[in-house]
Amino acid sequence: MVEKGTYRVKSGLAEMLKGGVIMDVTTAEQAIIAEQAGAVAVMSLERVPADIRAQGGVARMADPTRVKEILAAVSIPVMAKARIGHFVEAQVLEALEVDYIDESEVLTPADPQYHIDKWAFTVPFVCGARNLGEACRRIAEGAAMIRTKGEPGTGNVVEAVRHMRLMNKQIRLVLSAPTGELMSIAKEMGAPYQILLAIREKGKLPVVNFAAGGIATPSDAAMMMQLGCDGIFVGSGVFKSGDPEKRARAIVEATTHYKEPGIVASVSEGLGEAMVGISIDEIPPHEMMQVR
Amino acid sequence: MRVGVLAVQGAVREHLSILSQLGIDGRRVKKVGELSGLSGLILPGGESTTISLLSRGHLLTKVGELVSKGFPVFGTCAGMILLAGEIEGQEDAYVQAIDITVARNASGRQVDSFETMLCVKGVADDFPAVFIRAPYITRIGNGVTVLAKHEGAAVMARQGNVLVASFHPELTSDMRIHRYFIGMVKEYEEKEAVL
Numbered sequence: 001m002v003e004k005g006t007y008r009v010k011s012g013l014a015e016m017l018k019g020g021v022i023m024d025v026t027t028a029e030q031a032i033i034a035e036q037a038g039a040v041a042v043m044s045l046e047r048v049p050a051d052i053r054a055q056g057g058v059a060r061m062a063d064p065t066r067v068k069e070i071l072a073a074v075s076i077p078v079m080a081k082a083r084i085g086h087f088v089e090a091q092v093l094e095a096l097e098v099d100y101i102d103e104s105e106v107l108t109p110a111d112p113q114y115h116i117d118k119w120a121f122t123v124p125f126v127c128g129a130r131n132l133g134e135a136c137r138r139i140a141e142g143a144a145m146i147r148t149k150g151e152p153g154t155g156n157v158v159e160a161v162r163h164m165r166l167m168n169k170q171i172r173l174v175l176s177a178p179t180g181e182l183m184s185i186a187k188e189m190g191a192p193y194q195i196l197l198a199i200r201e202k203g204k205l206p207v208v209n210f211a212a213g214g215i216a217t218p219s220d221a222a223m224m225m226q227l228g229c230d231g232i233f234v235g236s237g238v239f240k241s242g243d244p245e246k247r248a249r250a251i252v253e254a255t256t257h258y259k260e261p262g263i264v265a266s267v268s269e270g271l272g273e274a275m276v277g278i279s280i281d282e283i284p285p286h287e288m289m290q291v292r
Numbered sequence: 293m294r295v296g297v298l299a300v301q302g303a304v305r306e307h308l309s310i311l312s313q314l315g316i317d318g319r320r321v322k323k324v325g326e327l328s329g330l331s332g333l334i335l336p337g338g339e340s341t342t343i344s345l346l347s348r349g350h351l352l353t354k355v356g357e358l359v360s361k362g363f364p365v366f367g368t369c370a371g372m373i374l375l376a377g378e379i380e381g382q383e384d385a386y387v388q389a390i391d392i393t394v395a396r397n398a399s400g401r402q403v404d405s406f407e408t409m410l411c412v413k414g415v416a417d418d419f420p421a422v423f424i425r426a427p428y429i430t431r432i433g434n435g436v437t438v439l440a441k442h443e444g445a446a447v448m449a450r451q452g453n454v455l456v457a458s459f460h461p462e463l464t465s466d467m468r469i470h471r472y473f474i475g476m477v478k479e480y481e482e483k484e485a486v487l
Contacts, residue, residue, distance in 0.1 A: 019302065020301045037345075
């Protein structure tokens with residue numbers, strides 16, 4: 001008997017991406033650059049977060065034509081973003097046979113209250129989280145991979161760091177607390193109790209956790225890896241920089257060799273202009289993507 | 293006994309965990325120097341293009357040299373692609389340690405990834421196999437033994453000291469295939485001791 005879309009098959013693909021970099025791309029040309037630079041997967045979307053932030057308007061899933069071109073152009077897995085709660089965008093992306101769907105706060109949410117019921121799909125989902133409660137709720141909804149949200153399109157790593165440190169701290173609490181305190185922790189965090197039990201059994205989050213949102217340099221990537229994430233998402237950081245080919249490769253190298261400052265130093269030389277960064281304090285509260 | 297796991301990218305942790313459960317001293321291998329003192333090497337699942345691009349300092353070339361001297365290696369999924377003699381649709385292959393041709397993503401895209409029970413010759417009648425965007429073996433060279441097939445396609449094979457599988461035994465708690473590989477490593481250690 002052959003079983004497709006099992007949770008092991010869904011989370012298993014994310015396990016295979018560990019230690020790698022997933023890059024946002026809007027065209028097949030960019031996808032090829034990402035693959036040749038050593039990306040483990042590409043993320044297809046209509047506009048990169050920095051452009052969404054600058055241009056405003058409603059950000060939606062990518063045009064199926066673009067998605068198909070990207071699927072045809074590379075042999076690495078192709079992910080694609082759907083709006084939070086937009087289960088039909090997700091159905092469309094599944095019909096296009098993308099390898100992973102990112103239910104993403106980078107796009108304009110389609111449902112003010114609910115996320116997609118991800119158990120209803122064969123294709124696996126990755127979701128963003130700022131803390132352990134969010135991560136556990138998304139996992140309970142069927143997400144097979146988590147990424148910390150950071151603040152997308154800013155080129156500013158501070159929020160990614162904040163979210164990763166908080167999640168690590170909360171996981172340490174869950175692992176060290178006496179069993180009798182776990183239900184109260186679940187209530188405070190807004191985390192389903194069963195998922196906390198799974199964390200205690202595994203000694204870690206039950207799925208892979210990548211870092212995302214603001215990673216723009218090789219050092220940013222290496223820092224997130226040293227903070228304990230399983231891999232890196234780069235959104236605007238590559239294709240909004242002066243030399244995408246070189247920067248993409250450098251971020252990949254720094255992610256692999258994150259414990260070796262000598263290598264991070266050498267790949268960081270002469271990368272040209274990094275993307276323009278935005279201070280988090282300058283973003284009006286209603287334009288923060290992470291709260292979605 | 294020390295066995296390495298190529299640790300450039302991919303399912304490294306899972307292989308190390310199984311090795312440790314089998315009482316084997318598992319080591320991460322990212323650099324050529326880390327190959328010394330090992331009696332075998334596992335090339336894990338991951339993205340083969342990424343792993344090959346990032347294997348610095350001729351790491352894969354060195355693996356190839358060791359294999360030709362009898363050093364046992366086991367490649368799962370991407371690891372099988374790295375060890376294959378030929379890759380469909382691609383001019384160059386990587387380590388070229390086993391005389392087979394493989395087709396990348398032959399099982400299809402992720403929506404077609406699957407689990408099934410496999411009969412693995414000499415290992416198990418009922419091995420839980422997880423196939424993720426899996427490569428299949430499309431040509432078997434002389435001296436290569438097919439150990440498992442799925443719907444007619446060869447998905448596990450051995451040629452002397454080289455073992456390859458399309459699927460991911462490291463994603464299950466079934467350690468029989470790893471035990472089989474450790475058997476190959478023991479044979480190698482015994483031979484080396486005699487020499």
